[in-house]
Amino acid sequence: xxxxxxxxxxxxxxxxxxxxxxxxxxxxxxxxxxxxxxxxxxxxxxxxxxxxxxxxxxxxxxxxxxxxxxxxxxxxxxxxxxxxxxxxxxxxxxxxxxxxxxxxxxxxxxxxxxxxxxxxxxxxxxxxxxxxxxxxxxxxxxxxxxxxxxxxxxxxxxxxxxxxxxxxxxxxxxxxxxxxxxxxxxxxxxxxxxxxxxxxxxxxxxxxxxxxxxxxxxxxxxxxxxxxxxxxxxxxxxxxxxxxxxxxxxxxxxxxxxxxxxxxxxxxxxxxxxxxxxxxxxxxxxxxxxxxxxxxxxxxxxxxxxxxxxxxxxxxxxxxxxxxxxxxxxxxxxxxxxxxxxxxxxxxxxxxxxxxxxxxxxxxxxxxxxxxxxxxxxxxxxxx
Numbered sequence: 001x002x003x004x005x006x007x008x009x010x011x012x013x014x015x016x017x018x019x020x021x022x023x024x025x026x027x028x029x030x031x032x033x034x035x036x037x038x039x040x041x042x043x044x045x046x047x048x049x050x051x052x053x054x055x056x057x058x059x060x061x062x063x064x065x066x067x068x069x070x071x072x073x074x075x076x077x078x079x080x081x082x083x084x085x086x087x088x089x090x091x092x093x094x095x096x097x098x099x100x101x102x103x104x105x106x107x108x109x110x111x112x113x114x115x116x117x118x119x120x121x122x123x124x125x126x127x128x129x130x131x132x133x134x135x136x137x138x139x140x141x142x143x144x145x146x147x148x149x150x151x152x153x154x155x156x157x158x159x160x161x162x163x164x165x166x167x168x169x170x171x172x173x174x175x176x177x178x179x180x181x182x183x184x185x186x187x188x189x190x191x192x193x194x195x196x197x198x199x200x201x202x203x204x205x206x207x208x209x210x211x212x213x214x215x216x217x218x219x220x221x222x223x224x225x226x227x228x229x230x231x232x233x234x235x236x237x238x239x240x241x242x243x244x245x246x247x248x249x250x251x252x253x254x255x256x257x258x259x260x261x262x263x264x265x266x267x268x269x270x271x272x273x274x275x276x277x278x279x280x281x282x283x284x285x286x287x288x289x290x291x292x293x294x295x296x297x298x299x300x301x302x303x304x305x306x307x308x309x310x311x312x313x314x315x316x317x318x319x320x321x322x323x324x325x326x327x328x329x330x331x332x333x334x335x336x337x338x339x340x341x342x343x344x345x346x347x348x349x350x351x352x353x354x355x356x357x358x359x360x361x362x363x364x365x366x367x368x369x370x371x372x373x374x375x376x377x378x379x380x381x382x383x384x
Contacts, residue, residue, distance in 0.1 A: 001016075001017065001367075001370060002017075003015050003016075003017060003370055003377075003384065004382065004383075004384055005351040005352075005354075005355060005377075006347055006351050006382070012382065015355055017358050017367075018358055018359070018361055018363075019366060019367075020361070020366070021361045021362070021363055021364050021365070022279075022280055022361030023361075024072070024279035024280060024282065026071040027072060027073050027282060027283075027286060028073055028286075029111070030282075030285045030286065030288075030289055031289045032285070032289045033266070033269065033285055033288065034075065034111075034246065034248070035073075035074055035075060035259075035268065035274065035282075035285055036074065036076065036077040036111070036269065036271070037074045037075070037076060037077065037271065037272075037274035037275050037281075038077040038080040038081070038082035038083070038270060038271060038272045038274070038275060039066055039076050039077070039078065039082060039275055040065070040082050040083060040319060040322050040323055041055070041062050041083045041084060041097065041338060042065065042326075042331075042332045043056060043057065043334075043336045043337050043338045044057060044058045045058075045334045045336040051088075051339050051340040054090055054092060055084070055089045055090065055093040055338035055339070057093060057096075057097070057338065058332070061331070061332050063101065064331075065326070065332075066104060066110070067108060067110075068278065068331065069110075069278050070105070070108055070110035070111075072278055072279050072282035073282050074111075074282055075111030075112060076105065076110060076111070076113075077112075077113050077149065077270050078098055078101045078102070078112055078113065078114040078146065079101075079114050079115040080149065080151070080184075080270075080272075081186065081191070081319075082275060082319060083097060083115075084338055084339060084341065085115060085117065086117075086154070086191070087316065087319070087339060087341065088338035088339025088340075089338055090119065090120075091117075091119045091137070093338075094115070094117075095140055098114045098140060098141060098144055099140075099144055101114070102114065102144035102145055102146045103144070105145075112146045112147070113148070113182060113270075114144065114146040114148065115141075115149050115151045116137040116138045116141050116149060116150050117133075117152075118130050118153040118155045119133075119154075120137075121155045124158065125155045125158070125159055126159060127156075127159050127165055127168070127169060129155075130153060130155045130156045130159055131169055131173070133153075133155065134150070134153070134169070134173050135173070138176075142177075142178050147179065147180075147182065147222065148179070148181040149182040149183075149225065150173060150182070150183050150184060151184045151186065152185060152186040152197055154191065154193040154194065156169060157193060157194050157195070157196065157197055158193070160199060162199045163198060163199030163205075163212075165199065166197075166209055167209065167212060167213060170183070171216060174217040174220040174221065175220070177220050179222075180220050181220065181221065182221075182222055182223050182224065183213070183214065183221060183224045183225070184225040184250070185197065185224065185225070185226050186250075187229065187230075189228075189229060189313070189315040189316075190227055190316050191316060192316075203230075203233065207233065207237060210224075210237070211237065211240055211241075214241065214242060214245060218242040218244065221242075222245070223245055223247060223248050223268065224245065224246070224247055225249075226248075226249065226251065227251065227252075228250075228251070229252070229253045229254075229315075231251055231254035231257065231258060234247065234254075234258060235258070235262070239264055239265065246268050247265075247267045248267065248269060248270040249267035249268070249271065250270055250272075252271060252272060252273045252311045253304070254304075255300070255304075256296070256300040259288070259300075260296060272311075272318060272319075272322065273303070273306075273311070275322050275326070276306075276310075276322055276325040276357065276362060277303055277306075280300075280303065280360065280361075281300065281303075283299060284300040287299060305356055306353070306356040306357055306360060309321070309349075309352055309356055310322065317344040319337065319341060319344075320341055320343075320344045320350075321345060321350065321353045323335065323337050323341075324342075324345075324350055325353065325357050325362065328354060328363055328368075328372050328373060329362060329363050330363075330365060330368055335372075335376065347376075347377070347382075350376065351373070351377070354369070354373045358370075
């Protein structure tokens with residue numbers, strides 16, 4: 001069987017899908033790296049909501065997908081940007097997601113970390129209000145029993161006048177955190193409202209402030225997640241971290257080399273691309289656990305093309321490709337997203353995502369994926 005895919009303006013080309021998937025059985029957790037998949041949420045397609053209304057989530061399918069990730073040994077990074085925080089999922093929805101997922105993690109023995117932000121603030125805020133918003137969310141995550149990830153805050157970026165405000169806010173939060181947290185530096189390619197985070201548009205200056213926060217509270221920082229799509233900068237930061245503070249790569253462009261590491265260290269992982277790559281990524285890390293770096297790279301390096309495609313600018317819309325692949329892989333029966341973001345990428349972009357994912361063998365049932373892709377194409381007027 002073949003499928004006709006867009007190939008430039010008014011052109012189609014024929015693609016022959018795989019007939020067999022890359023088969024991976026569920027497996028144990030990892031010994032050499034701590035690996036989180038930032039997981040997407042499954043929308044309820046039958047809810048009568050508008051794009052700017054509160055998210056309607058299919059909780060059963062959302063939790064089922066997390067059980068899928070846990071079954072392969074991956075941790076779940078919950079209520080992060082992959083779950084559309086600030087892009088369809090409001091704080092009320094995120095809070096419910098945290099409660100439900102943390103309870104599910106406890107029931108199945110899964111590793112979970114949850115995002116702590118300030119997205120309950122809907123307008124201009126003072127630094128005191130930013131601190132209070134962070135505190136509210138931190139308390140909920142800690143009460144749930146999950147590890148906290150202190151996410152970058154749009155409200156703090158808007159309210160801060162310089163590095164000293166970041167030092168004060170983060171220092172306050174770290175002093176009161178019950179357990180060590182993960183600090184998340186999310187770059188403006190993922191969220192334009194975070195331009196100039198840590199008090200400077202200069203990444204060199206911002207890096208110094210970021211490291212100053214960590215150096216002042218090393219006992220309260222389990223690790224950092226760096227999402228700047230800049231491998232060299234991540235490595236430089238990683239080498240300057242206090243002993244015992246981990247680096248969790250959030251670089252969806254260079255993750256194989258960063259996880260593999262070098263003679264001076266390596267990165268753990270907290271990645272949105274490990275949502276669609278879950279089983280394959282898990283298999284690669286288990287190979288790395290044996291000390292076989294070459295085998296790890298042989299499995300994971302070929303996935304970078306798909307990741308770079310999904311995360312191409314505007315990068316913040318990568319979630320659309322992630323959910324497309326979840327639908328094609330039959331983790332959900334529809335291609336619907338909260339906030340209507342299934343429309344955020346073009347048909348050629350989606351078609352290329354399908355082709356790259358199929359080439360990697362990511363679809364448990366390649367025939368079903370082909371049929372669903374043909375259905376999507378037909379909605380755009382592409383006949384087979």
